[in-house]
Amino acid sequence: MTSQTVAELATSSQTKLNRRERENLRQRKEILEAALQLFSNKGFHKVSMHEIAKQAEFGIGTLYKFFINKEFLYKALLVEKAESWHQRLMEILDQDGYPIDVIENYLNLRQKLFFDNLPLMRLYFAETRGASLNIRAGLDDELSRLYDEGLQKLATVFSKGIHGNYFRELDPYCMAVALDGVINAFLFRSIKDQDRFDQNQLDFALEVFLTGILNK
Amino acid sequence: MTSQTVAELATSSQTKLNRRERENLRQRKEILEAALQLFSNKGFHKVSMHEIAKQAEFGIGTLYKFFINKEFLYKALLVEKAESWHQRLMEILDQDGYPIDVIENYLNLRQKLFFDNLPLMRLYFAETRGASLNIRAGLDDELSRLYDEGLQKLATVFSKGIHGNYFRELDPYCMAVALDGVINAFLFRSIKDQDRFDQNQLDFALEVFLTGILNK
Amino acid sequence: MTSQTVAELATSSQTKLNRRERENLRQRKEILEAALQLFSNKGFHKVSMHEIAKQAEFGIGTLYKFFINKEFLYKALLVEKAESWHQRLMEILDQDGYPIDVIENYLNLRQKLFFDNLPLMRLYFAETRGASLNIRAGLDDELSRLYDEGLQKLATVFSKGIHGNYFRELDPYCMAVALDGVINAFLFRSIKDQDRFDQNQLDFALEVFLTGILNK
Amino acid sequence: MTSQTVAELATSSQTKLNRRERENLRQRKEILEAALQLFSNKGFHKVSMHEIAKQAEFGIGTLYKFFINKEFLYKALLVEKAESWHQRLMEILDQDGYPIDVIENYLNLRQKLFFDNLPLMRLYFAETRGASLNIRAGLDDELSRLYDEGLQKLATVFSKGIHGNYFRELDPYCMAVALDGVINAFLFRSIKDQDRFDQNQLDFALEVFLTGILNK
DNA sequence: AATGAATGAGTCTTCATTCAT
């Protein structure tokens, strides 16, 4: 009744939403945007529902129409964004083409998503890597699943590359994990030392990595 | 008077500490150990000072003799552990020998430290990567400094390796970042899929990485 | 405009009500019936206006057309029921006949009303005997007045019985109070130990009581 | 740890309590007194913990050291008083002597307790008779048990009276219920019409009642 | 010095009530 998911709000993505439904979706989005800004600046526990309501310019009660409690608001924030990123990345990895090109496209999208969503990315990694703040809401599971799926899909690309004789015969999943690690490392580094790392520096990662796995 | 750092407690590391000072140091250590256990299991916000005091078998007031507030206690915990890890890693990197051997030793120590300190590592990465819970306490800065130092030192090893003609002429700092990323990725993966990753799998990371940077 | 009493709705009981007025009366009744069910099951504070609106199948706003607030809705519920009971009891007491028969009829009706309205009776006694939840709404006064009237009327029956030489010369009002007390005691007991008390057991009360007051 | 019962606070009623324990008992008593005043004036739901704390001149947190939540505070208030009344009444009923005298002593004590604890009595009857506000806290059960015990004991007095040939052969439990009902009715009446009922009027109840049950 | 009893600011959450549509 309360705390509808996006999917439930937009009952059928095909159907035209009515005014009320569109309005709800807009409000929900505004609340999440306000929450994102606050959570990413101060972290889950330093942000009060009061603050979110104020920032979003809604009454506190309105927040609870969309999210049954603070944890679910937080979870929705992360999971929905993660799902959207995930989807876009999966599309890239599903495209045909030379594995190397696919990898390069993947890397470019990772980069773009990272810099377009910097504040949220910090929360995302805190939850993924660190101790999850929201065990109760099952946040950990939800995000982990997406993460795992992403790695699996990436591995299939390497698999294809190996069969196509482009890559050395190494465990494709391990290759996926390694690439992911390098990408994350460079992306996070580029926040800290923005002088040393221009975004293009990420290409370095690719080169080293590919050199290591290329057949010849 | 309150919240002395380790350095202040042990006024001069050369001087013999008197009984009082030694006693204080011991109490401080006991508190941190109790806190470590609790924080690493439940996270910062789910642990109360009451719990820590009880676990440490001290009065709450005593906690405040050593740490001006909860955040500084948390900070001390992470920073001091990080410093100890840092020191051990730096020693490894300072040793003479073939760069490849040094890298291998480094990797082995990283692995050992990770598995010996798993719960804390999660907190550590949440703080390093994600949104810091403790901006106020300057935790971020402190840990970042150590992290950067570690990367720099690792870079010097690559530097030497390049000069010794062992490694290709790539940016040594970038090589350090890349190695660090790969290591972290594999270590964290090995928690999630313990079946797929035995600890030795980490060698894979090294191989790919070295293949990429070795000169021929 | 808002919160009209029954009397106001049915402006003149003589006049034919128009469609609108009849409709309003019907709606009001439906709301009260929904509220009765909920209040008597869960008590005043555990029922929300939302619930009542839903149960009654009206909008929340509509509730406020008939009752200026939750307390007045509650008050209306109790008072109107109490008035209806009161009226029926008064009719019994007004009938001519041997005082003993009148008393017996009265007792039977009390019994019937009690078991037909058990849940509400509990609320009624909580309000009458205990600390009223609704001092503000003047619920206490309203119900007290009815209660007092009932006792007075009962006393007149005893009065008649004394003059007719059926009863001993005791204070009729006291006799009324005593009878009322005995009746309540037995009725409430019969909820708690339903095994021990069948409803007929109430006759016991009457016998003891009458034995005490009968003239010989 | 929190919410100790009186019994636990005063570990062994034989042992001398130490200063801390006596202090705790005093504080607990002060809180209950403040709560009594407020609850009996305004009812459970119209009183906030804030108010109680202020009235008792303690911090809110202190309330929670003695009572795990508001409901248990309320429960403690009623149950502890009820137990104390119960005990005194039981002592009276346990005394040897002519049953009529015992009944008279009982009645006098009931009267005294009633007028000495008027505000609380209202709460007590609201809970006993009306819809319990505190089902969760098991208040109902606790009070019911005491009430039942009281009736049982009263019934044994009538039993003895019957065996001693003082009373007619009626069901002793029913006699107990009837007497209880008459007493309550008169006591409550005497609040409402203080002019009509002086306290001695209660003797009327006894007379009618006894006339009804006396053998001859 | 060491304690832990006492505090009360701050938080999440509910729900009676309003008012624009």
Next chain:
DNA sequence: CATGAATGAAGACTCATTCAT
């Protein structure tokens, strides 16, 4: 007119911190 979306005041409860002993 009837609705129910939106509101935000109010309240229970937690826990970091203080300070008298």
